[in-house]
Amino acid sequence: MSLPKTLAEDVARNLVMVARLLDEDPEQAYAYSRIALRLASRVAAVREAAGFAAYATQKYAEALAEFRASRRMTGSVELWPVMADCERGLGRPERAMAMAGEPEVQKLDKAGQVEMRLVAAGARRDMGQIDAAIVTLQSSELASSAVHPWTPRLRYAYADALLAAGREDEAREWFGKALEADKDGSTDASDRLAELDGVEFVDALGDDEDEAAEATAPVVIEADEYIDDLDDEDDDEDDEDGPVKA
Numbered sequence: 001m002s003l004p005k006t007l008a009e010d011v012a013r014n015l016v017m018v019a020r021l022l023d024e025d026p027e028q029a030y031a032y033s034r035i036a037l038r039l040a041s042r043v044a045a046v047r048e049a050a051g052f053a054a055y056a057t058q059k060y061a062e063a064l065a066e067f068r069a070s071r072r073m074t075g076s077v078e079l080w081p082v083m084a085d086c087e088r089g090l091g092r093p094e095r096a097m098a099m100a101g102e103p104e105v106q107k108l109d110k111a112g113q114v115e116m117r118l119v120a121a122g123a124r125r126d127m128g129q130i131d132a133a134i135v136t137l138q139s140s141e142l143a144s145s146a147v148h149p150w151t152p153r154l155r156y157a158y159a160d161a162l163l164a165a166g167r168e169d170e171a172r173e174w175f176g177k178a179l180e181a182d183k184d185g186s187t188d189a190s191d192r193l194a195e196l197d198g199v200e201f202v203d204a205l206g207d208d209e210d211e212a213a214e215a216t217a218p219v220v221i222e223a224d225e226y227i228d229d230l231d232d233e234d235d236d237e238d239d240e241d242g243p244v245k246a
Helices: 005-021 026-039 044-056 060-074 080-089 093-100 103-107 110-126 130-137 151-164 168-181 189-196 204-216 223-241
Strands: none
Touching (some): 026 044, 060 080, 093 103, 130 151, 151 168, 168 189
């Protein structure tokens, strides 16, 4: 659907702000998405952006409605995994599992299929099926030594599931593999490894600042104590000068 130039520019500006703020300030991104939605609700990209903004603020019912609207407009299946995750967010993991078995999954690209596998494993865990979640994550993508954008998250999810099952040694190995692949710091694998190893991080800078503050803080002396010190100094001076001759 085409928009008048001025309107298109206004919509584009709001969508840019949604993309820019989505990670750092989801609530503000959501506010911009609502403006774009009021301006151009019949544009698929606007509905998709509104869906992701609602998803980021955990408004899962609203997000699901926007994703469905975008899918109707485009016929694309790429939003299928995040739609399934919205079902999880709404407390309906069984629906997410049903979506994982639908033909749409076969139409997804590799990244989309891995994402769907992550959602399905999460749904299994939601239902208390931890062993089934582990099996769900076991795949050729997990076993591959090649690193893709989704590799750290897949390895991390597998490690976390192993840990939930009490398989700590295996979990530690896979957290290590996740960290190895995670060049952008998209997971907290390093923190999880440190936790397993019993390592506690100390804020050295904070300690230095405290010590510096103590070093520069004024020494508070009570008046009586100060007077006593002066008297002692006078006595010492008298002793040094020797007895006073009459």
